[in-house]
Amino acid sequence: MKLALVGAGKIVLSCLDALSQLDDITPVALCVRPQSQAKGEALQQRYGIQRLYTDYAQLLADDEVEVIYLGLPNHLHFDYAQAALQAGRHVICEKPFTSNLAQLQRLVALAKARQCFLFEAITNLHSPQLIALQQRLPQLGPIRLVQCNYSQYSSRYDDYLQGQVHAAFDPASSGGALYDINLYNVYLVCGLFGKPHRVHYHCQRGHNGIDTSGVLLLEYAGFTAVCCGAKDSASPSHATIQGEKGYGRINDAPNSCHAVEWQIAGETGGLAESADLNHMVHEFRDFADCLGRGDLPRCHAWLETALIVAEVLEQARHSAGIRFAADQASA
Numbered sequence: 591m592k593l594a595l596v597g598a599g600k601i602v603l604s605c606l607d608a609l610s611q612l613d614d615i616t617p618v619a620l621c622v623r624p625q626s627q628a629k630g631e632a633l634q635q636r637y638g639i640q641r642l643y644t645d646y647a648q649l650l651a652d653d654e655v656e657v658i659y660l661g662l663p664n665h666l667h668f669d670y671a672q673a674a675l676q677a678g679r680h681v682i683c684e685k686p687f688t689s690n691l692a693q694l695q696r697l698v699a700l701a702k703a704r705q706c707f708l709f710e711a712i713t714n715l716h717s718p719q720l721i722a723l724q725q726r727l728p729q730l731g732p733i734r735l736v737q738c739n740y741s742q743y744s745s746r747y748d749d750y751l752q753g754q755v756h757a758a759f760d761p762a763s764s765g766g767a768l769y770d771i772n773l774y775n776v777y778l779v780c781g782l783f784g785k786p787h788r789v790h791y792h793c794q795r796g797h798n799g800i801d802t803s804g805v806l807l808l809e810y811a812g813f814t815a816v817c818c819g820a821k822d823s824a825s826p827s828h829a830t831i832q833g834e835k836g837y838g839r840i841n842d843a844p845n846s847c848h849a850v851e852w853q854i855a856g857e858t859g860g861l862a863e864s865a866d867l868n869h870m871v872h873e874f875r876d877f878a879d880c881l882g883r884g885d886l887p888r889c890h891a892w893l894e895t896a897l898i899v900a901e902v903l904e905q906a907r908h909s910a911g912i913r914f915a916a917d918q919a920s921a
Contacts, residue, residue, distance in 0.1 A: 591878050593682075594619035594649055596670060597661035598626045598633060601684055605661060605711075606637050608870035614878045621649045646670065650677040657881070659711070660684055663757040664764035665916060668693040671708070675700045680707040682877055686773055689764040689916035691900045698893050707889050709877050710896050714774055715781045716873040717847035722861045723831075723838045724782055729854045730833025733783070733813045738775035738829040740844045741803070741820035750796065758821070759800050762915045766801040767793070768906060772819025774845040776899055776906075778829055779808055779815045785898045786810050791906035794822065799912065806906050845869065 593615055595602055609615050621643040622630035634642045643649040650658075650673060658674040659682045660667060668688045674681045675697065687710045688694040701708035714720055727733070746756040757763035758770060768791065780786070786808035793804030803820035827843040836854035840847050846869040851860035880888050907914075 591615045591881055592618045592654055592656045593659055594621060594652070594655040594657070595639075595659045595661060596621045596646065596649070598622045598629045599661060602633075602661040604868065604870055605659060605874075606633065608868040608874055610637065611868065611871055612874060612878065614882070615874060619643060619649060619652055619655055621646055646673065650674060650679065656680060657682060657707075657877075664769060665689055665757075665762065665914070668697065668916070671697055672700065675704055675706050675708065678704060678706065680709075680881065682709045682711050682874075684711045685777075686710075686764070686769045686903065687896055687900060689769075689914045691897070691904045693916065694897060694900045698897065701893075702890070705886070707877075707881055707886070708893060709873075709880075709889065710892070711870070711873055712774075712777050712896075713845050713869045713873050714778055714847050715892075715895070716876045717869070718872065719850040719861045719863065720778070720840070720847040723840070723850045723852060726838060726852055726854065727782065727831070727833075729835065730831065730838060730852075731835030733810075733831060733833050735813055735832040736779055736783075736808075736815035736830070737832075738778060738816065738844055739818040739825060740771050740774050740827045741818065741823055741825045742771060742827070742843075743824040744821040747802070747822055750802075753797075755798060759796065759798070759802070761798060761800050761913065764914045764916060766907075766912065767803050767819045767821045768801055768806065768912075769903060770819075771821055772804065772806055772817055773899070773903065774843075775817035775819060775829065776806065776808075776902055777895075778840075778844050778847075779817065780898045780902060781895055782831075783810055783815070786815070786902065789902055789905040789909065791910045793910050793912075795910075795912075796822075801910065801912060804910070808902065 788809040793801035802822040806817040849862035
């Protein structure tokens with residue numbers, strides 16, 4: 591699989607590190623903004639990337655590139671993904687897929703029409719540990735409560751308090767705690783249990799109206815999932831699924847799921863991997879396998895979950911009165 595990466599931020603660095611651990615994916619090109627060319631050249635040399643572009647259209651014209659990976663600010667995902675699909679390229683897009691549901695629906699329809707693969711780079715659903723826990727859910731009996739907390743003090747928050755707004759806290763860039771950090775909780779819950787019946791989001795909003803932390807309630811038949819996400823404070827992160835016959839627990843951040851445990855009818859078990867493992871390795875291994883097999887049904891199943899998540903996020907955001915610039919453009 592010959593991959594081109596777009597962007598030069600932290601997530602692209604993490605992605606390149608993950609790709610260096612995989613034999614069946616080759617990064618052949620990198621595209622950065624003209625003002626980031628020096629940074630791009632350093633990455634090109636460090637990771638042995640063949641070509642560097644500062645023009646996205648030129649990258650899309652590169653016939654050697656099979657797949658485009660988008661590691662860009664949230665509000666840019668739709669336009670860049672749409673252009674790649676129109677050029678007949680497969681796309682791996684960082685989370686969140688798009689700023690709203692309408693944008694994702696358009697991308698999914700375009701990908702299916704062009705017979706292109708379209709993936710969201712969401713790490714936890716590809717975790718072997720989470721999959722092992724999912725397989726044991728029926729043994730937990732009727733589910734009665736789900737609790738998730740992913741809270742991490744943002745490196746951009748101090749600047750935000752001083753009035754310097756980075757994309758992570760900018761409504762114009764589709765930022766905020768829900769679409770950044772709490773999204774992993776939403777994916778975990780919707781990936782395991784599907785679409786909720788009702789969605790309620792209660793949040794702390796900063797000086798520009800963006801959510802800096804919040805509690806999302808997802809109501810299902812028989813239980814409620816409580817999803818806490820914060821960029822303005824920190825705490826140990828975890829997720830717990832409680833059933834009448836036992837529980838399952840993720841013992842670290844819901845984005846990585848490096849370690850899980852369960853207790854079912856008094857019997858305990860668990861599964862763990864090294865916390866040092868780059869948690870993006872599993873998702874890219876799955877993407878390469880899916881592409882290699884030409885397994886569009888598997889890709890489409892992931893997209894169905896992505897559409898549920900996009901709808902939940904939009905309902906949650908609107909329930910809290912948060913609007914993005916992209917909403918007006920999609921109306």
